[in-house]
Amino acid sequence: MLPPLRQDLALHPGPDAPDGSPTWTLHDPASNRFFALSWPAFELLARWGKGSVEAVLASLHAETTLQLGAADVQGLLQMLAGNHLLVAGSAQDSQRLADQARAQHLSAGQWLLKNYLFFRLPLLRPMHWLQAMSPWVRWVYRPAFWVGVAALWLLGGILAARRWDEFTHTFTSYGSWDGLLAVGVALSVAKVLHELGHAFTATRYGCRVPTMGVAFLVMWPVLYTDTNEAWKLRSRRQRLAIGAAGMLSELALASVALLLWHLLPDTPAWGPVRSGAFLLATTTWLLTVAINASPFMRFDGYFLLVDALNMPNLHERSFALARWWLRERLFGWGLPPPEVLPPARHAGLIAFALMTWLYRLLLFFGIALLVYHAFFKALGLALMAVELVWFIARPLWREVRVWWLGRQAMRWNRASRRSALLAGLGLLALVWPWQSRVQAPAVLGAQQAQVLYAPYSSQLVSPLPAVGQSFQAGQTLLQLHSPELAVRLQQAQAMEQQLQWQLSQQAFDPQLLAAGEALRKRWESAAAEVAGLQAELQRLKLQAPFDGRVAEANEDARPGAWLPAGERLLMLVGPQGSKVDAYVDEAALAAVSPGQTARFLPAILEQAPVQCQVERVDPVQLSQLDAPVLASVHGGDIAVQKAPDGRLLPLQPLFRVRLGHCDRAQPPLMELPGRAELQGERRAWLARAWRWAVALWQRESAL
Structure with missing residues (x-):
């Protein structure tokens, strides 16, 4: 019965x-x-x-x-x-x-773990108010209204194109906390109108709206409207109208706001209103299209697609079909599909399910990272692990469990042989010790290089040598003059001569004789001061430390110019030998060791690659970057922060690797930026992934 x-x-x-x-x-x-x-x-x-x-x-x-x-x-x-x-x-x-x-039944802890990312709080029972207000909004559903909205949107777009620079640069003014607050207020206004659009349209077609409230999505509050009774409507056009009403309401609001942004005066009094109009014309409808229109989650776009295809439970049906397709491709069980559909819709649903799985995989990874950074480290790690297990590992385990339960039906056929072959090749690729390559920002320079600075505040006497000019070791390159040092030397010489005369007359003068050995000590000190000042004056004659060429000369230093102490004057390079300084991060450091081969690829395409060998790996990370050409503030690849004193501070741990024995005998006059390819050790991808995961866990789990 x-x-x-x-x-x-x-x-x-x-x-x-x-x-x-x-x-x-x-x-x-x-x-x-x-x-x-x-x-x-x-x-x-x-x-x-x-x-x-x-x-x-x-x-x-x-x-x-x-x-x-x-x-x-x-x-x-x-x-x-x-x-x-x-x-x-x-x-x-x-x-x-x-x-x-x-x-x-779930315990309190289980309920919290399952629902803390999404839960609803019903706040209103709006049915009586919606029925009372519906006659006042009938004009919104007339075709003339939407023709006017389209005209406003077209007019606003034309005016925005005429002031495009001002329009696009307005986005940059919302990076502050006040700007973010304005964005939040604009979004709140738009979302209230969005939900009212759903509610009034559902009421217009005779559907009951039992509740309206706030839903918390990843701890972010969003409004919601219960329009489930739209399912009892026979007309798909009416259901489509209810589903699209929210987005259409926001687009209508954006059309009016775009025109207001052009019409309102750009004055301090109207500034907040004009800024709000700009946000309503841009941010709100962009977020609506990006989030609500997506059919991969159960937002408006999903229900619109369900009604357009007339396929209730689209996600569940497409997922079941995709799981069947996957099992048949992997094992060839020969089972019938969950439902029989036309070939085009059959293939479309499978493709839709695969795209939805990929979208959700990326989304859940993003949510896990968001949860991790939203709380303190220990709780963040625990919640991130829950997210990864519940939303990613759990569905995968359920599918693998179905495979295991169906193992009795597995036979060697074309699909199973193909799957076994691909699985074997994949496993071999994971465990095979591949030759690793490490790429790092690098700079090519001369083996011998030295920069000459002004040792004292002084005046340039002789002109600087030209760039590219050759010189020999010991050759005078330029002459400086320091009047202060000259005066100090004259004073020291006069004092030394006076003390020397007193020392020669000490035996004949009772007062000098009473000074005893202290007089000699004073003379020796004065003589040492004279010798020191003479050596300092000799430093004003800058000489070449080795044979080479001038690579760089200070263009502002001309004869007669006064130079501060430490002013960069010349850069000298030797005639033979090149070196490369590569900068690797902490993750790649373990794969680099002395003796490995390396190749330098200049950023300038006209320059040929240079073959080198790893000479030294610095065991201590750099406190500052000494290659400005590689810094991000100068257009390089290494992220740095410029300190107030001009030092370039790396934002990530950075280690220097010196490459020598390069096959480029003629060094460049100027440092050449590029990238270095280092021949790392042989290691399997699985081992690298495990090492990376363990290192990441150890670093991030440190309290």
Whole structure:
């Protein structure tokens, strides 16, 4: 005997199926859930009161052209029982309901872990207010209104194109906290209008809106409107209108705001209003298109696609089809698909499911990182692990479990042999010790290089040598003059001469004789001062420390110019030998060791690559970058922060690797930036991934 249906269930006509057959919608008011019924399911339910399977089938065969069997009735019975649509009239029913309740019961901790990223707080029961206000918004649904909106949007776009520079640069003014607050206020206004658009449109078509409230998505509050009763509408056009009403409301608001941004005066008094209009014209509808229009999550775009395709439960049906397709491609079980569809829709649903899985994988990874950074480190790590396990590892494990349970049906066939071959090749690629290559920013320079600075505040006497001019070791390159040092030397010489005379007369003068050995000490000190000042004056004659060429000369240093101490004057390079300084990060440091081969690729394409060898790896990270040409502030690849004293401070741990024995004998006059390719050690990808994961965990788990 068939158990009776619940008496509170409601049945509504639904839209026609793709094959033209009628459908119905079954409404469960207790849970406010809707179930789409096909024509065969409806005919079975219409005869459900006959009591037995045989009576239902006999009446069906006598009165319709459908040819159904006991298995069809049993499948419908399982659906009704599983969704609590039958009257529980036996001990077995009570036990089944108790078991389901226990299985669905969650402890406080389990509920928090499952729902802390998304939960709803109903705040309003707006049905009475919506019915009272609906007559006042009827003009919004007239075609003339939307023609006007389109005209405003076109006019605003034309005016924005004429002031495009001002329009685009307005975005940069919202990077402060005040700007972010303005963005939040604009978004709140737009989202309230968005939800009212759903609510008023649902009310217009006779649907009840039981609640409106706030939903928290990754701890971020967003408004929501319960429009589930739209499922009882037979017209797909009306359901599409309800689903699109929110986004259309925001686009209408953006059209008006765009025109207001052009019309309002750019004065301090109207500044906040004009800024709000700009935000409503840009940020709100961009976020609406980016988030609400996406069909990969259960937002407006998903329900619009469901109604456009007339496929309720689109996600579940496409996922089931994609899982079947994946199992058949991997194992070739030969099972029938979950449902039979036209070839084009069959392939489209599989592609849609695969894109949705990829989208959600990236989204859940992003949410896990967001949760990690939103809390203190220990709690962030725990919550991130929960996210990765619940949303990524758990679905994968459930699918792998299905594979394991179906192992008895596995046979060697074309699909299984292909899968085994690909799995073997993939495993081999993971464990094979591949030759690693490390790429790092680098700079090529001369093996011998030295910069000459002004040792004292002095005046340049001789002109600087020209760039490219050759010189020999010991050759005078330029002459400086320091009047201060000259005066100090004259004074020291006069003092030394006076003390020397006093020392020669000490034996004949009682006063000098009383000074004793201290007089000699004073003379020796004065003589040492004279020698020191003479050596300092000799430093004003800058000489070449080695044979080479002038690579750089200070263009502002001309004869007669006064130079401060430490002024850069010349850069000298030797005649033979080149070297490369590469800068690697902490992750690549373990793969580099002395003796490995390396290649330098200049950033200037006209320069040929240079083959070198690793000579030295600095074990201590750099406190400052001494290659300005590689700094990010100068257009380089190394992220740095410029200190107030001019030093370039790396933002990430950085280690210098010296490359020598380069095959370029003639060194460049100027340092050449580029990239170095270092021949790292042989290591499997699996080992690298494990090493990286362990290092990341150790670094991030340190409290």
